[in-house]
Amino acid sequence: MPTLTLVQAVNDGLKTAMRGDPSVLVFGEDVGPKGGVFLATEGLTAEFGEERCFDTPLSEDGIVGTAIGMAINGLKPVAEIQFQDFIFPAFDQIVSEAAKLRYRSGGQYTAPLVIRTPYGGGIRGGLYHSQSGEAYFAHTPGLKVVIPSTPHDAKGLLLASIQDPDPVLFMEPKALYRSVKGEVPAGDYRVELSTLRRVREGKDVTVFCYGAMVPVAEKAAAQAAERGIETTIVDLRTLLPLDEAGVLDAAKSTGRVVVLHEAPRFCGYGAEISALIAEQAIEYMEAPVRRVTGFDTPFPNTLEHHYLPDARRVLDAIEDVHGY
Amino acid sequence: MIEFKLPDIGEGVAEGEIVKWLVEEGSTVSEHQALVEVMTDKATVEIPSPAAGVVAKILAAAGDTVPVGQVIFHLDDGAKTAAGPANAAKAAATPAPTGTAAPAQATGSILEFKLPDIGEGVAEGEIVKWLVEEGATVAEHQALVEVMTDKATVEVPAPAAGRLVKIVAEAGSTVPVGQVIFHLATVGAPSRAAAPAPVAVPVGAGAPVAVGAGAPARSTGRGNGKVLAVPSARRVARELGIDLARVPGTGRNGVVRRKDVEDFATRAPAAPVASVPPAAAPTATPAAPAFHAVAGTTEEQRRPFRGVRRKISEAMVRSWTNAVHFTVVEEIDVTDLVALRTEAKAIGAESGVKFTYMPFIMKAVALGLARYATLNGRLDEGTQEIVNPAYVHLGIATDTPNGLIVPVVRDVQAKGMLQLAAELQDLAERTRAGKVKPEELRGSTFTITNAGNIGGTLATPIINFPDIAILGVHRLMKRPGVVETPAGERIEPRQFMNLSLSVDHRLADGADGARFLAYLRRLLESPGLLAL
């Protein structure tokens, strides 16, 4: 089985989808001949031609708006927004249009599109190449939000997203693009949306995380194990719709929960997990739910490593809930 | 020497292949000179030298694939420090995690301590004050709680060393003799069948207590009778039919954890309760105890040094570093005073006023300050004047749940003792309840601190700055005393009480203090003189 980096797995997923379904198109800024600023779309124009993989003008709202138009008219567009930080001109199209189309038309018009975008920090990208905006989109009914953390999941979730009948925002953790390698089956396979992945099993504490925070959690869990604390790690994978049963199960199994995300704390995704547990699993909790998150500030450049949750901070939270 | 690491050339590049070295080991190079060609999947780039120097060592060969961050060459730039330069900014400290060891669980059994019959036929007692917190480790005989009966206020000591895992009777509650008032987890050796008698220390019942420093940490495990327990503990307790109030909590702040409930459920029935025989005689000599290895603990209590405690600290530092304290102590034969007070107490009871020794002492102090005015007042630092008012406003140092607070009784020189007793009672209650007004905390010209309830025969009280002096009142001691009679000297049991007077030597002298105390002694030894 081939071993690929996460971005190679995305590339492989796109190729697989395009080979299998002629209605799948890929477009965005610099995705054509250049192959994308992270090379996620490398080789697509060469293999499928400019009809199916092409560059667009510098216009995120145009990219998503036209993607919706294509999607309602028989195509399966996989649009790329070059950095999630640049998605905001397209926010209107995503939230007002793509997410609400099925609902407002009684199902007459639907938009099976995928928007792929690299997100998150860790490459010294400062305020505008590091944001984690998943909370804005998880707050949008009608949209699906998917975040892989391994090459295997990146390809499998992408293939599932492309064939999903609803609009999917596929957020790729850019810090893991090249730093994570793994076995990726060749050909077509799916990782089902709305299923979480249990990365590690441990009876003492449960850590919920996604994206580039998964390796951070793994490192902290290893350190915790040296101190005799056994940690369950859950990679959420699909933020919306969430695998609630899986979350509650994992929370109840230890009664001590840490939620981890790079995005700012206030009204971040961790608040949703915390509330869910408070509503439906409170009787099994041994300690308050601790959130380890980015600060409630814009994303700083030089001090990036202070901002991003690291194993040190996660271990602190693990020990805190464990000792409650 | 610079140990040059392959940098991240593009956004998120993880590795590069060395294509070609453009210099050799030993080459002299200038800053920015291209040294090596590296190919990443984004671009092929030339890496320039970060500084002028000599290429000391090449560590990656052409054709090698090198991860970002790996050292690829050493450059001798003539600098002294060996570590790499700012080819990436590094934070200095290696993380030094300070994990705290999990607190050792108490082994041994749980003793459910019942309120003993403290005096002859006492039926019930009022819990005045817990002297230790839930969770505290205590030694055998250590005083745990103050209980007031109609005979006396006594301290109940720990029957054994261990940990006070649960306070059952809250302060302020009245408890019949025989009811469980606390749970003590004893360590190692099983609890003894008979506990030593509580030490009855007759003190002025209900007298406000001043604490110089070290108010015990807040017990947050209990609040208005509710049990604090984590949600899973509640569920398990409900499922197993266990009363949460009976479960000792080992969580933070005394919270009951699920494991506590489970442990409680699986434990053998509680250890035999130690009932205290009325006689004060100690029990028969116990067998030599088998010494077990004791599970130590690394637990520590940490409280933020903030709030009232901090305020008190600042006040104490201010007093100590400004006022030059000297202390004079006098021993007072208060046998007659004790008798008088008993009578006064009866009179006071008729109007619902509790009579302690304090009104007498306050009266004596007011009379003393009229005569020795140099001890009454303060230094006005603004005008650099020593102020000795004609009035006497007495600060009464009071221990409250929020720490040391000093409410003030005004114009003591003009009030009778019954009125003083009533005002004192009201002020003490309101102070302890946190309902005293700010103006009632100001304006003292002299302060009295009464630690008699707690114990101690002498102190060096800290002046309630900027007062000139403070009087500490200590406990009653029954001692043999020499009594002059017409038939000659006789040794009799007498009641004594010490007074400790601290004075700011900048503002008054030792002789003043001694004279003042001597006068107080005259008044209190013949308390009828207080009517003068």
Next chain:
Amino acid sequence: MESSELLTVIEPDGGTRGIEPALSDERLVYCYRTMLAVRVFDDTCMKLQRSGRIGFSIPNKGIEATQVGAASAVEKTDWLFPSYRDFGMALYHGITPLEMMHNMFGNAQDSARGRQMPVHFSWVRPIHFYSISSPIGTNIPQAVGAARAFQRRGSDRVCLASFGDGGTSSLGFHSGMNFAGVWKAPVVFLCQNNGWAISCPADEQTASDGYAIKAVAYGMPGVVVDGNDLLAVHQAVLDAVQRARRGEGPTLIEARTFRMGGHSTADDPTRYVPKEELEAWAERDPVTRFEKFLERRGLWTPAKKEELWADLAAEINAAAKAAESTPKPGLETIFSDVYADIPAHLRRQGEAAFDLAKRRGEAAAGDGEFPL
């Protein structure tokens, strides 16, 4: 694409067909020095990035005439709304290489406290050089709003908004241009058509006949100028600035130039820019072209260039070293300037961060590695 009349002044041989430059000799030399400073600064930053001493840079090579030509046509009391490829505008108006290097190194002396990626400058002195944002086109309507504020006060100051060919596809371009037209705002729109928006060539960015023509849609004049001709750029921008000062409203200037480096240090242009294109534009290098002009006027010699280059390299290298050895910003800079006053929840986070550092040590720096 075919162009409307391309404004140009300097001939390939350095002559100006008799047109007298609007700038004094002294100012002409100053312009040249600034262009060379851009080139040296740019080159130095590339090398700093490749040796891992800074994390990122944006090549400015080839754009010097557009940048400096435009900068020379505005006063220090006008406001600049630059793109992230405008070193020359900063240097011309007196921002020092040291200040720029502080930003490139993201240290405690950076005016933005190390919060932004390199090249995202922000200054209010000696000129308002508006805080640069990565998202494209966001500066354009903001420039219009600021110009509107001047207009309402009856001031004769103008705003210069700078963006690329790619920028004209952005939402901000369309709204900004439209508002400016409706308000007759005193703003000059400078579209630096440098041929590429990362890998998208300028003729795939739009179907318009060039970029200046877009002005028509928004009710203002559009001018095409040879962006590698400093005098032409200066003239075009000056005309537009004077129009705006007279209350005649906005102008769109398209400066045709060429991006001789890549998009950024993370981009390899050799993968998509045809070599011939690069070579053709190299022959019209704006710096050498202006040199020829100066030499013909007797204001410059090749020997002076070498000397100047060496001086600039020394100065800029020294600035780099000084910035490099300046400490990084303190942890507290993460938490300040989020709001005017720090709210309670953020103060608590800051205290917790300091407390954690005491208990468990500092966070370890990235080093080009990921936070694992």
